[in-house]
Amino acid sequence: MAQKRTLIFITGNKNKLREARGILKGFEVRDRDIDLPELQETSGALIVEDKIRRALKLVDDAVFVEDTGLYYDALGGLPGPFVKWFLERTGRRGLLDLLSAYDDKTAYAKCYIGYGIPARDRKKEKIIVFEGSVKGRMVEPAGESKFGFDPIFLPDGHDKTYAQMVEEEKNRISHRRLALEKLREYLEKHS
Amino acid sequence: MAQKRTLIFITGNKNKLREARGILKGFEVRDRDIDLPELQETSGALIVEDKIRRALKLVDDAVFVEDTGLYYDALGGLPGPFVKWFLERTGRRGLLDLLSAYDDKTAYAKCYIGYGIPARDRKKEKIIVFEGSVKGRMVEPAGESKFGFDPIFLPDGHDKTYAQMVEEEKNRISHRRLALEKLREYLEKHS
Numbered sequence: 001m002a003q004k005r006t007l008i009f010i011t012g013n014k015n016k017l018r019e020a021r022g023i024l025k026g027f028e029v030r031d032r033d034i035d036l037p038e039l040q041e042t043s044g045a046l047i048v049e050d051k052i053r054r055a056l057k058l059v060d061d062a063v064f065v066e067d068t069g070l071y072y073d074a075l076g077g078l079p080g081p082f083v084k085w086f087l088e089r090t091g092r093r094g095l096l097d098l099l100s101a102y103d104d105k106t107a108y109a110k111c112y113i114g115y116g117i118p119a120r121d122r123k124k125e126k127i128i129v130f131e132g133s134v135k136g137r138m139v140e141p142a143g144e145s146k147f148g149f150d151p152i153f154l155p156d157g158h159d160k161t162y163a164q165m166v167e168e169e170k171n172r173i174s175h176r177r178l179a180l181e182k183l184r185e186y187l188e189k190h191s
Numbered sequence: 192m193a194q195k196r197t198l199i200f201i202t203g204n205k206n207k208l209r210e211a212r213g214i215l216k217g218f219e220v221r222d223r224d225i226d227l228p229e230l231q232e233t234s235g236a237l238i239v240e241d242k243i244r245r246a247l248k249l250v251d252d253a254v255f256v257e258d259t260g261l262y263y264d265a266l267g268g269l270p271g272p273f274v275k276w277f278l279e280r281t282g283r284r285g286l287l288d289l290l291s292a293y294d295d296k297t298a299y300a301k302c303y304i305g306y307g308i309p310a311r312d313r314k315k316e317k318i319i320v321f322e323g324s325v326k327g328r329m330v331e332p333a334g335e336s337k338f339g340f341d342p343i344f345l346p347d348g349h350d351k352t353y354a355q356m357v358e359e360e361k362n363r364i365s366h367r368r369l370a371l372e373k374l375r376e377y378l379e380k381h382s
Contacts, residue, residue: 040229040238042276047231076280082273085233089267101288 004028005191008063010036010055015146016066019171023180027187034058036065044069044081045129048114052127056116064115064183068176070095070149071110072138074102080110087148096138096152105137109153109162111179115186128186132178195219196382199254201227201246206337207257210362214371218378225249227256235260235272236320239305243318247307255306255374259367261286261340262301263329265293271301278339287329287343296328300344300353302370306377319377323369 005027009020012033021029039050044067051065069081075098079086086095099105110133117126136155143151143163150162155173162170171177196218200211203224212220230241235258242256260272266289270277277286290296301324308317327346334342334354341353346364353361362368 037241038231040231040272042280050228075277075285078273078276078280081231082269082276085269085273086266089233089269094266097292098289100291 006030006061008032008059008061010034010063010065019176020180023177024184042077042080044110044112047081048112049127049129052114052116056118056125060118062117064113067112069110071108072099073106074099074104083149092141092149092152095149099138107136107138109134109136109175111176113179113183115183130179130182132175134175197221197252199223199250199252201225201254201256210367211371214368215375233268233271235301235303238272239303240318240320243305243307247309247316251309253308255304257367258303260301262299263290264297265290265295274340283332283340283343286340290329298327298329300325300327300366302366304370304374306374321370321373323366325366
């Protein structure tokens, strides 16, 4: 049996690591908890691209990072990647109340994954970004969850918030799942 | 007469340049329009510190940058430095409506100035941050202004929004003025 290809996942979150390992079967996913500075951009795509560029200076293996955001239609895509700060400062209630003045509660939960392949010659480094996006809307909190906005996000076509779903159910349809599967497809095609 | 000391102001904004020159009399303020990446942090202090670190790699003179933000008490200091994105995506109305769910409309208009002195030996570089802060509250738009949030910010102790004041009046009390004066005091003390 051939040796499994190694991928480094830059994260300090064990739940995300477990999820990634489950989806990227056939690959050896190792975590590295490096605190990389984040760019102030309203699209996670730009943030992960920049992060991977930094990460490639620190690791010798193929590497990936992820950025999760909540993009409200009524706010032109904000708070987007800034969602974590609103959760930290105002909680779920505050995150929901950002939409108080609006009837439109539509939102996209988006995960961007930046994937990078190092090269001796910096110019030959390869960086690719994968997007997983789930449309839904913001609702009154329902269900318990460790994950930030899960109780207030109701994905379209479902009658349960992310938090009301059992873990396997959520992981089957989540924005992060979609992005990780795109990464897996890419890896399998380029093995 | 001694030659004036040169300071580089990294900005693409001619109004801010004019204001800085007015306050930093006695110094030769030159502008450089370099687009420096911005860190995703909720305090402008960290943002300007990081920016100056980058700027010092590009210029040979003493250099400063500024970051202006609107820090809402009800939102734990947010949107803070992210205010520009909200202005861009949701306009002044949207910026005001972030507070729809709250009675507390208190806000701080803050300007952070990062000032840096280059050195051959990178470890001897000097970086200092100055803060100018004006307390006030968010109100229905009044007055015309080119400047982003001026019509909806009413500084404490005044009965006019920033936008309703004539330019000289605003520039006498503004958050940017306060920060620039701290920079001037520092420069005069260390000349």
